[in-house]
Amino acid sequence: MTRPSTAAETALGRKRRARKMARVLADTHPDAHCELDFTDPLELAVATILSAQTTDVRVNQVTPRLFRKYRTAPDYAGADRAEMEEILRPTGFFRAKTNSLIGLGQALLERHDGQIPGKLDELVKLPGIGRKTANVVLGNAFGVPGITVDTHFRRLTNRFGWVDEQDEVKIEFLVADMIEKRDWTMLSHRVIFHGRRVCHARTPACGACTLAALCPSYGTGPTEAAPAAKLLKGPRARELAVAAGVSPDLVPGVSPGPVPGNDASVPENDA
Template identity: 45%
Template sequence: MEDLKTRISKIIEKFDDRYGTDHRCFLHYKEPYQLLFATIMSAQCTDNRVNEVTKDLFVKYPDIKSFAEADLKEFENDIRSTGFYHNKAKNIIACAKMLVERFDGEVPSDIDDLVSLPGVGRKTANVIRGNIYNEPSIVVDTHVMRISRKLGVTKKEDPVSIEFDLMKKLPKDHWILWNIDLITLGRTICKAPVPHCEECFLSDICPSAFKKNTKKK
């Protein structure tokens, strides 16, 4: 069996051929803070649903100050359909307040500053760093966790260990793309719980191809 480095290069080449190398974001936004709040809302929710909600939300709350001054109950109602709306509303309003008070209304680029914001973990921080500041970063969401393991690129299990392991193994110029590519593959071909290996352009180099699904993969 060829070594992991060679296999990763082949996987990346196939992704580039198939999906291209343009960076794209699945959440709609114009301003950095809008992407930040949309990402907080996207936890346990589809990007499409978040995009539906933010279409009106970003009109109703047209700047960061209006988010900071939002009425909690009313805001909960505004974002109710994204699920877990009590926590999300509380975090978004607190996050907006902290951005106004501590960061002059700007979304910071430093990862430590980002994770100091309410409701912002490494995943959300990396979405901002990658999409807004074009800083190489690896966003580990459910697709990246599941498919990176299926492809045998990592054996780690928790998101932070996976992120650091992938940073060691993937070329830096593909850190942002890894998330974009794996989300695209996960939504169309390598679906959970049953992947469509027969349609997959990676089946000749994927160690999990045509294997029965197991809990860990």
């Protein structure tokens, strides 16, 4: 398989390719979702603030204790700084995050009757909340479409040749012009899932990727099926291999055998 060229690609051609890739991502990652645990907009805003410079897994380990102690905006506004810092310590930058959460609680009381607002221009004025956090909250707590540009999204949209840009806000607007608004939130989840499970920063699993035929960066990682399959991650690694036309038995750490929902044998992808 050769690497698709974008040298002569028109803006319309790029949009069509981006939308086709988005459809493939929807088929590849039907389980894509927000991986932060929350039950209401305030919890999601807090969890997203805490996710800076750490993993969602680590945040989900910390938030159960935090959410038991701090349930409302007044709880955060009146928090004991030392107690909150101790809870947040495992997330890193815990002093700055404590400042943000206390400030968030105070701002919500002063401006929004203690409730998380459902508008972007109001959210970004709150302590600790930028466009990325605001779009996470809008898309997942309020059902308002939004594009979340995190490190995975920035890296993959550049690899995909959708953008040639590092500024998160510019990426957001460029991708928004390519993808239908109704798909923005789920596209963000799917791209992030793909970045975590297939298209890794250092060595992407090119030879076990469903986007290989559409991606100008194909070949950045191994293109042979066996080494590529070893790079697949997540609970659906074998299914990701099948989707890419690769034998699931090449995925390490699992017992050979049929993949749920797939009874047919899958030939190795020798691209």
